[in-house]
Amino acid sequence: MKKVRKAIIPAAGYGTRFLPETKAIAKEMLPIVDKPTIQFIVEEAHKSGIDQVCVVTGRGKRSIEDHFDSAPELEAELATKGKDKMLQEVQAINDDQLYFIRQTHMRGLGDAILTAKDFIGDEPFAVLLGDDVMQDEIPLTKQLIDCYEDTQASTLAVMKVPHEEVNKYGVINPTKEVKDGLYEVSNFVEKPDPEEAPSDLAIIGRYVLSPEIFQALEQTPYGRGNELQLTDAIDLLNKKQKVYAHLFNGNRYDVGYKFGLIKTNIEFGLQHEDVKNDLQNYIIDLAEKLKKEDK
């Protein structure tokens, strides 16, 4: 059995929802307190046992590469000043197993995955989307790898979302719960209208896929928004070999839109040693002030 050793992180999008901030800065570098969102995603891959990660980037994304490179002047400065803890933290990010491919055109998530075909070769791999930051005792990607090792079949993560929001996601049509939280699926639909959605179970940006997905992607016509949709290719793959859906029970933070990023910063701030006390006091004071103003 081939092990899941590789992952793809697509990061080529323009980040238009965060303009003007993202005019010159990659949206993947937006911080959650003091760490860029993409670092959480790379860390999840490594904690799940994946050593080789390929980030699919595009124009204006160079800061991502710099972030995971060594920074000799900075490291020397921190060493001289005896800031050992910070030095360790900075050095821990340096990553020799990170690969970068540039996507020279924007033709959708499916196309971004196809860009990394040669990097993956003939083995199963994970896909982690950067807009979803996950928290659970066992990292979600590891949960999917465990499912893969069990069933030898591609598996993606789903979560129940409010019915009126299904049109923001790929949605599954579950047919049978084969074991606790693991579903067989009859079809996968990209961003259906709520009236036509087969369920409220949405795909949440984590996948473990067999290499046959690449043939499926090559055979899939351009879909919604005239983009090559990964969901459409998964639907095609599922007709040839099973693709399971695994229900995620942990916390999902959607950092792909303004309010989501702000909420995530507050929640992670409340867990962060440096700011949690001040932030908590501030929130309590602010809530009281807003209540008074409301009266």
Ligand code: G1P
């Ligand atoms: C993508 C996928 C969609 C999935 C979503 C999860 O959409 O196409 O199937 O449900 O990520 O975040 P996007 O959010 O890039 O439009």
